Amino acid sequence: MRVLGIDPGLTRCGMGVVDGSVGRPLTLVDVNVLRTSADRPVAERLVTIEKGVDAWLDEHRPDAVAIERVFARSDVSTVMGTAQASGIAMVCAARRGLPVALHTPSEVKAAVSGNGRADKAQVGAMVTRILRLDAMPKPADAADALALAITHIWRGGAQARIDQALAAATARARSRR
Amino acid sequence: MRVLGIDPGLTRCGMGVVDGSVGRPLTLVDVNVLRTSADRPVAERLVTIEKGVDAWLDEHRPDAVAIERVFARSDVSTVMGTAQASGIAMVCAARRGLPVALHTPSEVKAAVSGNGRADKAQVGAMVTRILRLDAMPKPADAADALALAITHIWRGGAQARIDQALAAATARARSRR
Numbered sequence: 001m002r003v004l005g006i007d008p009g010l011t012r013c014g015m016g017v018v019d020g021s022v023g024r025p026l027t028l029v030d031v032n033v034l035r036t037s038a039d040r041p042v043a044e045r046l047v048t049i050e051k052g053v054d055a056w057l058d059e060h061r062p063d064a065v066a067i068e069r070v071f072a073r074s075d076v077s078t079v080m081g082t083a084q085a086s087g088i089a090m091v092c093a094a095r096r097g098l099p100v101a102l103h104t105p106s107e108v109k110a111a112v113s114g115n116g117r118a119d120k121a122q123v124g125a126m127v128t129r130i131l132r133l134d135a136m137p138k139p140a141d142a143a144d145a146l147a148l149a150i151t152h153i154w155r156g157g158a159q160a161r162i163d164q165a166l167a168a169a170t171a172r173a174r175s176r177r
Numbered sequence: 178m179r180v181l182g183i184d185p186g187l188t189r190c191g192m193g194v195v196d197g198s199v200g201r202p203l204t205l206v207d208v209n210v211l212r213t214s215a216d217r218p219v220a221e222r223l224v225t226i227e228k229g230v231d232a233w234l235d236e237h238r239p240d241a242v243a244i245e246r247v248f249a250r251s252d253v254s255t256v257m258g259t260a261q262a263s264g265i266a267m268v269c270a271a272r273r274g275l276p277v278a279l280h281t282p283s284e285v286k287a288a289v290s291g292n293g294r295a296d297k298a299q300v301g302a303m304v305t306r307i308l309r310l311d312a313m314p315k316p317a318d319a320a321d322a323l324a325l326a327i328t329h330i331w332r333g334g335a336q337a338r339i340d341q342a343l344a345a346a347t348a349r350a351r352s353r354r
Contacts, residue, residue, distance in 0.1 A: 039348040042279075043271035046264050050272075070257055080247055080260045087223050087261025088268060094220035095227075102219075171216040 005148030010081030014141030018149035066152035182325030187258030191318030195326035242270035243329035288328035
């Protein structure tokens with residue numbers, strides 16, 4: 001199974017491709033960070049992100065795309081851009097019929113390090129070990145994207161089915177309100 | 178000048194097309210609300226919105242697209258979807274090289290009603306009057322999309338140039354920090 005992990009962001013969007021399956025060693029295929037300039041209009045920056053994600057989907061042909069689930073944080077201006085970048089990444093994948101999974105930062109930290117509150121350095125160190133790399137991927141967005149891909153492979157399809165069932169149940173509960 | 182106004186949302190995305198120029202009567206060209214079901218995955222819903230916006234850009238060939246600027250509000254789950262939908266709308270327009278303008282809700286309210294704190298009913302009533310319609314566009318998302326298009330025409334190109342200069346100045350200030 002090949003997974004493209006995406007750590008969405010308007011200024012830096014991490015992308016990491018990992019091959020592997022549960023219980024087998026995982027392999028790094030490619031990792032990169034898309035950058036867009038804060039001097040440019042948001043619409044243009046989002047088009048740059050769309051092109052970058054599309055180019056990687058063409059090149060690496062992943063079986064699934066794992067994207068960090070965005071939550072509101074203190075810096076509202078950043079979270080809006082992150083939400084928009086994640087939306088673009090989702091559309092790029094869904095347009096091709098690829099499964100899209102969203103993992104929260106704490107799910108990713110827990111999956112790769114066993115601790116849902118691990119810091120950036122711990123996540124980076126575990127990604128380096130899991131993928132048997134010579135050096136820690138830099139910047140942190142690159143390591144985070146790889147951690148997302150690893151998480152997706154390890155959590156496997158079972159989790160995707162649980163998430164789908166939960167989403168359907170939530171939607172039913174909402175429609176009854 | 179023909180403007181497509183978009184009131185972005187995951188569940189309901191309002192789209193309104195208005196023809197006209199400053200100091201002349203404005204004309205309603207078309208108005209619609211794209212709906213996507215909360216039962217479906219977000220990625221799929223965003224693809225539906227992308228298709229809907231693209232179809233309208235093909236059909237109506239606007240000169241510019243005006244989108245509501247999204248702010249964080251109390252309901253965080255809604256604002257994330259709204260930010261994602263607005264990102265998709267921006268990309269659809271920018272991919273075609275169309276100018277994208279963002280207007281805040283209070284700018285829109287002030288432009289159509291003279292009061293930046295007008296309520297939905299007041300905005301709807303003013304849109305109905307400005308476009309000389311027989312009835313108020315329903316639901317509110319439809320009226321809001323038309324109000325965005327009207328605002329864009331009335332605020333004109335001067336405002337777009339001011340916004341661009343401000344954005345560039347902010348970016349320069351940030352890069353100096």
